[in-house]
Amino acid sequence: MKSILLSSVVTALLVFSGCSDKSPKVDDTSSASSTATQEVEAVKTETIASDNGMISSGSESISDLESKLTSVYFAFDKFNISSQMKNNVSADAAIIKANASSYSLKLEGNCDEWGSDEYNFALGLKRADAVKKALVAEGADASKITMVSYGESNPTCSSKTQDCWSKNRRVDFKLLP
Amino acid sequence: MKALFTLLFIISLSFANDATIEVIKKVESLPSLAVEESSTSYDDTFKLKFFKSFIADLNVISIFNVDRHYRKTDYDANDVIVENKDMKYVLRYQVFEDDSGYFNAKMKLIKESQELMNKNYRIKKKDFYMFISHAMAYDINEFMGEPSVEWMKRKVIFSRVVAPKKSELVIADYTLSYQFVVVSGGFNVFPKWANKAQNKFYYTSFDGAKPTLKKVDIKTGKTKSIISSDGMMICSDVSDDGDKLLLTMAPEGQPDIYLYDVKSKKHSRVTKYGGIDVNGQFIDDKNIVFISNRLGYPNVFSKELANNNVEQMVYYGKSNAACSAHNEYIVYKARESSNAFSKNTFNLHLISTKTDFIRRLTASGINEFPRFSKDGNAILFIKNYKAQSSIGIIRLNHNKNYLFPLKYGKVQSMDW
Numbered sequence: 001m002k003s004i005l006l007s008s009v010v011t012a013l014l015v016f017s018g019c020s021d022k023s024p025k026v027d028d029t030s031s032a033s034s035t036a037t038q039e040v041e042a043v044k045t046e047t048i049a050s051d052n053g054m055i056s057s058g059s060e061s062i063s064d065l066e067s068k069l070t071s072v073y074f075a076f077d078k079f080n081i082s083s084q085m086k087n088n089v090s091a092d093a094a095i096i097k098a099n100a101s102s103y104s105l106k107l108e109g110n111c112d113e114w115g116s117d118e119y120n121f122a123l124g125l126k127r128a129d130a131v132k133k134a135l136v137a138e139g140a141d142a143s144k145i146t147m148v149s150y151g152e153s154n155p156t157c158s159s160k161t162q163d164c165w166s167k168n169r170r171v172d173f174k175l176l177p
Numbered sequence: 178m179k180a181l182f183t184l185l186f187i188i189s190l191s192f193a194n195d196a197t198i199e200v201i202k203k204v205e206s207l208p209s210l211a212v213e214e215s216s217t218s219y220d221d222t223f224k225l226k227f228f229k230s231f232i233a234d235l236n237v238i239s240i241f242n243v244d245r246h247y248r249k250t251d252y253d254a255n256d257v258i259v260e261n262k263d264m265k266y267v268l269r270y271q272v273f274e275d276d277s278g279y280f281n282a283k284m285k286l287i288k289e290s291q292e293l294m295n296k297n298y299r300i301k302k303k304d305f306y307m308f309i310s311h312a313m314a315y316d317i318n319e320f321m322g323e324p325s326v327e328w329m330k331r332k333v334i335f336s337r338v339v340a341p342k343k344s345e346l347v348i349a350d351y352t353l354s355y356q357f358v359v360v361s362g363g364f365n366v367f368p369k370w371a372n373k374a375q376n377k378f379y380y381t382s383f384d385g386a387k388p389t390l391k392k393v394d395i396k397t398g399k400t401k402s403i404i405s406s407d408g409m410m411i412c413s414d415v416s417d418d419g420d421k422l423l424l425t426m427a428p429e430g431q432p433d434i435y436l437y438d439v440k441s442k443k444h445s446r447v448t449k450y451g452g453i454d455v456n457g458q459f460i461d462d463k464n465i466v467f468i469s470n471r472l473g474y475p476n477v478f479s480k481e482l483a484n485n486n487v488e489q490m491v492y493y494g495k496s497n498a499a500c501s502a503h504n505e506y507i508v509y510k511a512r513e514s515s516n517a518f519s520k521n522t523f524n525l526h527l528i529s530t531k532t533d534f535i536r537r538l539t540a541s542g543i544n545e546f547p548r549f550s551k552d553g554n555a556i557l558f559i560k561n562y563k564a565q566s567s568i569g570i571i572r573l574n575h576n577k578n579y580l581f582p583l584k585y586g587k588v589q590s591m592d593w
Contacts, residue, residue, distance in 0.1 A: 077474070077496065114522070115509070117545055117590070118411050118425055119468050119475050120453035120496040123434040125408045126453060129430035147408045147430050148388060153366070153589060154341045168352075 062175045065100050069173040072131050073166060076112070079126035081134055089131060092173065093138035101141065106174040107131055109149040112165035124149030131171045199472060204227035210241035211261040212474035213253035215271040219303070227272055230307050230354060234314035239575035240323050241266065257287060265295075270313070272306070275299070282309050286317060294320050307354040324574070328593065332375050333361075333557065333568065334368040335591030337583070344589060345381055346394075351557070351593070352581045353568055359395070359461045369412045369592045372419040373551075379403070379412040379422070380593075390424065404437065404444065411456045414465075423447070423457035423465060434467055434480060447482060459503045477509050479530075491528060493535050499545055505530045508538070510545045524557055527573070538571050539578065548593045557593045 070088045072081060081089060096105060109124030130146040136142045157164035212232065216224050228247050235243045248258050250269065257267045270284035280303040285295035296316055299307045311329050318326050333351055338344045346360035346368050364383040371377035376396055382389050388410035390403040408427035413434070415422055422437040422451070425442065434457040437444040448454035448467065453475070456468040466479045469487075475498040477491040491497050494511030501508050508527050525538040525547050538544075542562030549556055556571040560580060567582040567592065 030575075070230070093379060114357075114543070117468075117499040119453065119470075121409055121411065122425070122427075122453040125427055125430065125432055128408070129427075131431060145517045146387070147427075148383065149409055150364075151343060151366075151589075153338050153344065 014018075062103065065095070065103075066103065066173060066175050068095050071170045071172050072127075074127050074163075074169045076114075076169065077123070079123060079130050081099050086134070087136045090138060093135050093140055094133065096140050097138075100175055101143070101144075104176040105135075105140070105145045106176055107145060107147045108154070108169050108172040108174060109166055110154050110172065111145065111149075111152045112168045113152045113155065114165070121149045121151040124151055127169075127171050179415070190371055203512070207240065207242040208265040209244060209263075209264040210235065210268060211244040211246070211248070211257070211264040211354045213261065213267060213269040215250055215269060215509070216273060217271065218274040219272065223303070224272070224305075227306055229309060230310040230352070231270070231313065233352060233579075235285075235317070235328070237269075237329070237570065237572070237579050238314050238323070239572050239577055240318065240320045252283075252285075256290070268317070272309075276302070280306060280309065282313065282484065284313055286320065305355065307350050313352060320536060324486055324554060325552060326555075327552060328555055328557075331551075331593060333591055333593050334370060334375075334378055335568070336366045336368055336380070336589040337586040338589045339586045345586075351568075351570065353583060356582075360393070366422045367590050369415060371415060371519055373417075379415070381410050381412070390481055408432070409495055411455070413455070413467075414459050416459055421457065421459075425455045425457065434465070447486070448480065458500060459537050460502050460504075466500055466507060468498055477507060489529065491526075493528075494526065499547065501547045501549050501556070503549035506549070506553060508547040508549065508556050510547060525571075527556075539569070544569070546588075546590055548591070550593065557591070559588045559591060561587065 003151070069092050070083050072088055075082065107128040109126070109128035111120045111124045125147060128149060132142070132145050132147060135145065155168045159169045194465040198440045200429060201483065212228070212235070214228055215226065225247065232243060232245055235241060244264065248260065249257050252269060252271045257264070261267050264484070265288065268284060270282060271281065272282045275281050279299050282298040283295065286293045298312060303309050315326055315329050333349045333353070334346065335349065336344050336346050342364045344366055345358050345364055347356050348359050349356045354487060357550035360380065366381050369382040369581055371379055371392060377392060377394050377410050377523040379390055379392050381390050385405065387405040387407050389405040390412055392403050393401050395398045404424070406428050409425055409432050410588055411425040411426055413423045419522050420439050422439065424435045424437050425432055426435050427433070431451065433454050434450065435444045435446040447457065447465070448469070450469060450471050453470045454467055457465050457473050458467065459465055460479065463483065464479060466477055466483055468475050469478050471478070474496050476489065477497050478490045479490050480486065490507060491509055494509070494513065496512035497509045499510040506527060506529055508525055510523050511526050512523055523543045523545055523546045524540070527538055528534070539558065539560070542560050543557055544560050546559040547556050548558065554573055556573065558569045558571065560567045560569045565582055566587045567580045568588065570579045
């Protein structure tokens with residue numbers, strides 16, 4: 001009786017829970033997917049002020065200084081600064097202390113295209129925060145540093161390659177007067 | 178033997194209402210439905226466009242095996258078209274322009290030469306035809322006594338990235354056929370409806386010195402700034418009554434979840450972990466689920482608002498970076514392969530907090546941003562596959578996914 005009961009439970013579970021493989025029945029080819037989407041009007045954009053266009057009162061322009069600062073790159077799903085990148089940060093910190101101490105520094109965190117969700121934005125921000133902490137440890141003024149994350153929305157490279165994705169996982173430097 | 182059947186019956190009852198179990202209604206078992214067109218106004222291109230939209234809606238309600246042949250007949254003809262004689266149901270409709278230039282539609286549902294129901298529709302502009310199509314499908318679903326598809330009439334708001342750091346906010350119907358750009362220029366993301374009526378919405382603006390949460394009243398067109406934060410500012414969820422918001426902010430470079438009171442304009446910190454806490458979603462007045470990397474990778478956790486007890490909710494998936502909750506159900510995005518950049522990378526899964534079942538909801542591409550419908554019967558999501566961005570809809574009880582592609586740009590985020 002015990003074995004009958006056991007086998008009946010197993011049978012019941014098989015019948016009502018389906019097999020263990022939860023592969024979905026996806027109907028991507030349904031007629032719905034062929035529904036024509038109405039053509040919308042052309043993209044509206046407006047020109048926004050570019051920081052690079054500003055000229056400082058000093059001998060070196062903001063854009064000249066910015067071009068000397070090297071972006072910091074990160075591994076997939078990571079926000080710690082690799083030993084390879086620590087030299088970049090040290091060099092950046094030296095430039096900031098020597099020539100850019102009168103400016104505010106905006107750190108822009110970025111991610112690759114794998115995800116457009118909040119987590120990706122947070123990952124970008126933690127990258128910016130890691131660079132901020134490293135710069136402050138090297139003597140930069142924390143009160144002059146702000147941070148922002150653009151998630152995956154500010155790529156410098158759009159090819160579908162690993163090399164390209166690694167270029168997008170970065171923190172950029174922007175100097176503000 | 179009697180005991181066996183009793184046992185089977187009890188088990189079947191216990192699983193009957195669990196959405197994590199795949200319920201496969203075979204297409205053959207659904208009643209057949211043919212659609213006959215009798216329109217008198219408008220050109221053939223438009224007539225076909227409306228027909229396609231209507232067929233898509235009838236497919237999405239998932240209660241008929243819909244015949245997709247485009248056949249014409251007289252609206253008042255006594256008999257159905259010969260080819261449709263064997264169909265269980267025939268739906269005949271007509272669209273026409275009246276003397277005032279309004280767009281009109283009328284339809285009748287026929288079964289065995291008997292008219293079961295009929296209904297008329299009228300709207301000012303022909304451009305809004307898809308809303309009539311959705312309403313017609315909604316009414317047929319209601320008439321057939323099926324669970325409501327109220328979500329079909331709701332609007333979708335999404336942000337579309339058109340260039341690096343440039344986006345626009347778009348309001349659309351659930352199929353994206355109708356699109357209205359409501360905010361353009363600059364970089365604006367994470368739109369979120371502010372109330373059930375869908376006449377106000379929040380979004381994050383990057384145009385100021387700090388990311389700022391803004392609120393737009395669609396009727397008046399007025400925009401006001403709500404709150405700013407250095408680093409990050411996202412409205413992750415709005416309570417059912419619209420009085421409370423779950424925000425992700427990072428005033429000290431530390432992304433955490435905050436509870437914002439719309440009336441008092443005060444906020445309090447809900448999570449205090451030193452890593453990443455984002456994507457807070459109300460389960461009810463007292464509990465939330467959210468995404469955290471406190472185990473070293475992103476995963477779904479729950480928490481009571483009043484205390485610091487955190488519970489892991491998902492034990493499957495290597496990287497679960499987004500979620501949406503409805504009662505005991507949680508839908509989340511998971512990276513399944515060990516190779517981060519292999520194909521088939523991100524899929525949506527559904528779990529119940531009351532059982533151990535996991536149901537995979539998607540099969541290919543990058544599937545993200547899941548959002549439950551208000552009644553929990555459907556899930557809207559973003560699919561990016563082969564350079565095509567689409568909005569998808571999953572009918573949980575019918576085990577079907579439908580995709581509605583975006584003409585250009587990439588969907589960054591959306592709300593329903």
